[in-house]
Amino acid sequence: MFKLSKYLLMVFLWSAISNTQSLAATKSVDCSSSTTVQIALNNASSGDTVICSTTGSYTWSTVTMPNNKNITLNGNGSTIATTAVNGAIVLSSSASYWDRVTNFTFVSANEINTPSIIGSPGEALTNAPWRLDHCTFNAASVSSTMMATGMGPGLIDHCTFINIPVALETIHNAGWGPGDVTGWDDAAPPGSPQALYLEDNTITAAQGNSSCLMQNYYGARVVARFNTLNSAMIDAHGNTTGYSTRWWELYNNTLSNGSTFCLRGGSGLIFDNSGDSSNQACFVDETSNDAYGIGYGQNGLENTPAYLWNNGSMSYLYNQDCCSVHDGTVNVGVDVIVAGSGTFANRPSTCTINQGYWATDQGSWNQSGSGGQGVLYKCTATNTWTLYYTPYTYPHPLQGGGSIPAAPTGLTVQ
Numbered sequence: 001m002f003k004l005s006k007y008l009l010m011v012f013l014w015s016a017i018s019n020t021q022s023l024a025a026t027k028s029v030d031c032s033s034s035t036t037v038q039i040a041l042n043n044a045s046s047g048d049t050v051i052c053s054t055t056g057s058y059t060w061s062t063v064t065m066p067n068n069k070n071i072t073l074n075g076n077g078s079t080i081a082t083t084a085v086n087g088a089i090v091l092s093s094s095a096s097y098w099d100r101v102t103n104f105t106f107v108s109a110n111e112i113n114t115p116s117i118i119g120s121p122g123e124a125l126t127n128a129p130w131r132l133d134h135c136t137f138n139a140a141s142v143s144s145t146m147m148a149t150g151m152g153p154g155l156i157d158h159c160t161f162i163n164i165p166v167a168l169e170t171i172h173n174a175g176w177g178p179g180d181v182t183g184w185d186d187a188a189p190p191g192s193p194q195a196l197y198l199e200d201n202t203i204t205a206a207q208g209n210s211s212c213l214m215q216n217y218y219g220a221r222v223v224a225r226f227n228t229l230n231s232a233m234i235d236a237h238g239n240t241t242g243y244s245t246r247w248w249e250l251y252n253n254t255l256s257n258g259s260t261f262c263l264r265g266g267s268g269l270i271f272d273n274s275g276d277s278s279n280q281a282c283f284v285d286e287t288s289n290d291a292y293g294i295g296y297g298q299n300g301l302e303n304t305p306a307y308l309w310n311n312g313s314m315s316y317l318y319n320q321d322c323c324s325v326h327d328g329t330v331n332v333g334v335d336v337i338v339a340g341s342g343t344f345a346n347r348p349s350t351c352t353i354n355q356g357y358w359a360t361d362q363g364s365w366n367q368s369g370s371g372g373q374g375v376l377y378k379c380t381a382t383n384t385w386t387l388y389y390t391p392y393t394y395p396h397p398l399q400g401g402g403s404i405p406a407a408p409t410g411l412t413v414q
Contacts, residue, residue, distance in 0.1 A: 024045070024047030027040060027044060027049070028051055028053035030054075031052035031053070031078055032058050034058075034060035034063050037060070037073075041064075041071060041073065042066065044069070044071055046069035046070045047070050049072040049073075050072070050074070051074040052075050052078045056079070057080075060084070060088045060089075061082070062084045062085075062086040062089075063090070064089075065092045065130075067092035067099070070098055071099055072102065075101075075104030077105070078103075078104060079106075079107060080104055080105070080107070082110060085110070086110075086113060087110045088111045088112070089101055089111065089112050091154070093154075094128065095127055096128060098128040099131075100132075100398075101130075101135070102132075105135065105136040106135065106136070106137050106138070106146060107141070108141075109142050109143065109144040110144070111147060112146070112147040112148070114148070114150045114152075124151070125151055129153040129155055129193070129197075129398060130154045132157075132159065133156070133157045133158050133159065133399075134158045136161075137160070137162070138163055139165060139170055139206075140206075142165070143165070143168070145171070147171045147172070148172045149173045150175065150177065151176055152221070153194050153195055153197070154196050154197070155396050156171075156197070156198045156199075157199050157201065157395075158201065160202050160204075161204070162203075162204050163204070164205040164211040164213065164232060166206070167211070167212070171214035171215075172214070172217075173196055173215065173216040174218055175216065175217055175219040176218050179242055180219070183221070183246050184219050184244075184298065184300060185298070187298055188246055188247040190249070190388065190389040191389055191390050195221035195247070195249075197396050198224045199225050199227065199394065199395065201227045203232045204231070205230065212232070212235050213229065214234055216245040216248070217243060217245060218242055218244075219244070219245075220245050220246060221246055221247040221248075222234075222245070222249075223249040223392065224248075224250050225251050225391075227254070228253070228254045229255050229259040230256050233261075233323065234248075235262040235323065236262065238263075238265025238293050239286040239292075239293075240287070241291070243265070244292040246266045247267060248263065248268035249268050250268070250269070251271045251272050251273060253273045254273070255273060255275030255314065256275065259275065261280070262324065263281065263282065263284070263306070264284050264285070265286075265292055265293055265296070266292070266294070267304045267306045269306065270306070270311060271311065271358065272309075272374075273311045273312065275312055275314045279314050280314065280316075281311065281315070281317070282322040283317065283318050283336055284319065284323065285319075285329060285330050286327060286328065287328050288328050290330075294306060294330045294336060295330070295336065305334065305337045306336045307338075307339045307376065308337070308339065309339040309340070309341050309356070309358050310341055337354060337355065337356055339356030340356070340358070341358035341374075342359075344361055344377075351382070352382065353379055353381065353382065354378065355378070355379040356379070356388070357376070357377045357379075357385065359372075359376075359377060360372065360374050361374075362374065363390050365393055366391075367393060368394065368395060
């Protein structure tokens, strides 16, 4: 009697999955009616793509992506406007299934929502991430938020944001929402996929650095990387427990024309960004009671410093009204620490608690490059370096489309 090896069993499983994937269909739909689009999504099978049959300009009421199957909605270049309270498209979220929205242009307020904003169905950090990609947000005639997100996780990639007016927050990242401090009660591991990721986007604001690509609130966790920002701001709100952003990672972005990272609450990492002195990382505590301000972490405890390194000629500004009125004090070297960098072998032989060092010859998280891309060590006790942070895989795995790995070779039957 033959006994299947574990490798042959893997081939069998991969084959079964591949056969299931091969049954996925692309279904054309008349996108002039959001009701027709909703029916097509409801009737689609998991893995299907629903695509607009023609490219046009349409006004939709709310279309809700299913949260019980994997579905892609492809706009085929169509332009969508809405006056619906719940938005044109609701990106749903569940533990086992993802949704993807791609190839649209959005031109009005309240175009995209995720469930925690409208109350049904709920989100969870452990849910499968949704994806929004290759879309354009044109805010030229918009006076309020175009996209509202919750705790995530999710990925926004290869989108273009243009004509952002002064003081507009194009993306309102509301975390757990008003009055809910859950986002501060649990751990926020550095480099976690459990966050809202923005990568490979292009942002061009209409006027100055008070034009916000996004503002973050209520325990939100955000990672913005490999984006191009022109006269735009990424903001982390602060001030009170429920209001403050919890965690941010801002790296490998290209900034120009006064683009700004405005940090008012929580903690995180800012590194390997490029920009001249007109581009700023600005740290402000907005209240004299600075709990949940810069350098605070789980349960509102201090001693969770932010780290900065290798940001070209960008300006670091502390306790200045560069993006918000400040009343508290950000302590440089305690709440915000500038880390050293170099090869691991050249790290300092001595260190003090919370000191940081970016080892440039370790880690392989950047799959678009070659070799080590850097990891951060933290001094956890006198003269003791401990690995603290490895960035999440780039590009985000969702950019690969969730493809099935190739079957192994050299299989034998035992």
